[in-house]
Amino acid sequence: MRLRHIAAAAALLGLLCVPAHAEDRDISRDTLPPGDGWAAAEGGTTGGAAADDAHVYTVTDRAGLVRALDGGSDTPKIIRIAGTIDxxxxxxxxxxDCADYTTDGYSLRGYLAAYDPRTWGAxxxxxxxxxxxxxxAARQAERIVLPVGSNTTIVGLGDDAVLKGASLQIKDADNVIVRNLELRDAYDCFPAWQPHPGGLGDWKAAYDNIWLTGARHVWIDHVTLSDKGHPDAKEPTYFARNFLRHDGLLDITGGSDLVTVSWSRLTGHDKAMLIGSSDSATGDRGRLRVTLHHNEFESIVQRAPRVRFGRVHVYNNRYVVPGGTDHRYSLGIGTESAVYAENNAFTTPAHVEAADLVKSWNGTALHQSGTLFNGYPVDLLAINNSYNSGSERDLTGDVGWxxxxxxxxxxxxxxxQDVARGAGAGRIP
Structure with a gap:
């Protein structure tokens, strides 16, 4: 009898000592709910929900993650990330570190001396x-570029799963889910100098935290994306330009289509999200259908998002520009884009005006309604058309859909309020 009491007490103690996250529901087989944005169209998005037990992995290091990704294979798979993977x-x-990738006599000092615009030219x-x-750069890419194939779910376990220094690349893949994961610091050791005709040029970094190109049916949910660890604002200036180490946080290009990005947090970055790669990429017509809802864009300088060609629904997002930080614009209306923005909230310091929130990049149309700016309702379309410069065209509210x-x-x-409490990794209810 006494032994049974001890056993019962021990069992009870074991239950009490189980970490809270261990009792959380298994989200790894979740699929995108019906009707939840563009990724729900044309069959929906299920990721790796159909994976058999042999293709469900829990990984704790890069080597395990690479094995699970299987070179970007299309086999249904679920990959659970535990802890921090570098x-x-x-x-x-x-x-x-960068020195381990350096080869063939490269040095930053030598590169700067060789291509100084004052001597090298344009x-x-x-x-x-x-x-x-x-x-x-090729040696670093071999390590940090991680290809994601079709029918894949990547999900963080608990509230502290981190993928650091990697570029997840969803290329020509269909049916992918990434959830509950912090992706930080896709750091480029070897940025390239790109001269501009008639001007100095810019530094170009190679890696996005997540890059979609030619991808379809992708659901990105409750992720946190940042440059944490190496903010570009602290990098030096070379050739009168900031020495950028990061490209986008989440770029959707190359004819990608049917994408939903929800309840995610993009923070501390310059060019956050590009939808559509160039004005000349006319093959993107009819594609780049993207929904952005309940996301937080905090301390983002520009591209939140910048859109070309796509039909993009931007609703119930939260934009925060802290005092003392740079801001150029939030919504970039590019060539043949059709952005439908409704019920988004912007909080900015005094130096950022409502007229700064939208910038036309050869775009002609923006639907907006229900916008809140520092607690007050505003009409971004009317403001843009009242304050734009002579080099920019007025926008129409008819986006055609x-x-x-x-x-x-x-x-x-x-x-x-809801996004402030619920967006980002570790916050799935």
């Missing part, structure tokens, strides 16, 4: 230092 590690798990870099930079795939659309004020 992509800049060797096969034995040892940390790698020509594209070529020669030994550029060749060495490319070779060094009306969204039908969406959940309940709350007021901007209610959404602002």
């Amino acid at each position: 992509a800049n590690t060797d096969d034995d798990g040892h940390r790698l 020509a594209k870099p070529s020669g030994p230092q550029e060749d060495a930079r490319r070779a060094s 009306t969204p039908t795939l969406h959940g309940p659309i709350d007021s901007a004020r209610a959404a602002d």
Whole structure:
């Protein structure tokens, strides 16, 4: 009898000592709810929900993650990330830094001396230092570029799953889910100098935290994306330009289509989200259908998002520009874009005006309604057309379509509060 009492007490103690996250529901087989944005169209998005038990992985390091991704295979798979995984590690798990990738005599000092615009001019870099930079960059790419294939779910376990230094690339893949994961610091050791005709140029970094190109049916949910660890604002200036180490946080290009990005947090970055790669990519017509809802864009300088060609529904998002931070614009209306924005909330310091929130990049149309700016309702279309410069065209409110795939659309004020509490990794209810 006494032994039974001890056993019962021990069992009870075991239950009490189980970490809270261990009792959380299994989200790894969740699928996109019907009607939840563009990714719900044309069959919906299920990711790796059909995976058999042999293709359900829990990974704790880069080597395990690479094995689970299987080179971007289309086999249905579920990959659960536990703890922090650093992509800049060797096969034995040892940390790698930029010096470990450097080869063929590349040095930043040598590169800067070779391509200084005052002596090199406006020509594209070529020669030994550029060749060495490319070779060094290729060595880093072998480590940090992680291809994601079709029928894949990648999900973080608990509230502290982190993928650090990696670029998840969903290329020519269909039916992918990424959820409950922090992706930070896709750091480029070897940025390239790109001269501009008649001007200095810019530094170009190679890696997005998540990059979609030619992808279809993708659901990104409750992720946190940032440059945490190496903010570009703290990088030096070379050739009178900030030495950028990061590209986008989440770029959707190359004819990608049927994408929903929900309840995610993009923070501390310059160019956050590009939808559509160039004005000349006319093959993107009819594609780039994207829904952005209940996301937080905090301390984002620009591209939240910038859109070309796509039909993009932007609703119930929260935009925060803290005092003392740079801001250029939030919504970029590009060539043949059709952005339908409703019930979004913007909070900015005094130096950012409502007229700064929208910028036309050869775009002609923006539907907006229910916008809240520092607690007050505003009409972004009317403001843009009243304050735009002589070099920009007025925008029309007719974007040629009306969204039908969406959940309940709350007021901007209610959404602002809900997103502040619920967006980002580790916050799936």
